[in-house]
Structures are given as structure tokens and as C-alpha cells.
Amino acid sequence: MARISVDSIDDRKLDIIFAHCGHLLSCKVAVSEDGTSKHYGYVQFDAESSAQNAIQKVNGYEVNGKALLLISKDFNGFSKGFGFVNFENSGAAKHAEESMNGVQCVS
Secondary structure, three states, X not given: OOOOOOOXXXXXXXXXXXXXXXXXXXEEEEEOOOOOEEEEEEEEEOOHHHHHHHHHHHOOOEEOOEEOOOOOEOOOOOEOOEEOOOOOOXXXXXXXXXXXXXXXXXX
């Protein structure tokens, strides 16, 4: 699991980062009742191959010196079909958005 340490990242920005890896079913930043970020998000693809593309292309990708961490398997080694992304600040999120926009993820 990874944290999104910035309140300014929203579902749309998360979608932009991962959209090039395959067809997204859902991209959500978890928020508390007052609307502030809980510092993690969910990304769900329609196919395991798309999730694997995201893991290969985004997992470990550094944004302002912080590596993004994606978790894709449960304790039994089976795909969970989603991942997490972590940003230290809004600049890191912006950098990821700009550098990943247009990137194609292929298997």
C-alpha cells in the first residue's frame, strides 16, 4: 500500500496517470467524511494484463525523489486487480501527471 501525501490529487489526476496502461474501471482517491485525502487511492482495470502493465510502468516510478508503490497481490499471491499510488506533495503529483501523460503501457 502507498500513500498519496497531498490533498490536491483527485480522481481525475489519478486517472490521467494510469489511463495509458489499459481500460480503467475505477480510479478513486480515498477521502474522509470532511473531504480530505486519506492518503491512498485505488486503481482498478478491466483486465489483469492492464494491471500488470501499470505495475511494470508505474511501480517504483520516482516523482520528486519518492517512488510510487503499487500493490497488486493478496497474501496468497493472487491479483487484487488494483494498485496504490503515493505522492509526497502536489509538485510530485503534477510531475507524474506531466511525465506519464501520453505514455503507452504495453505487455
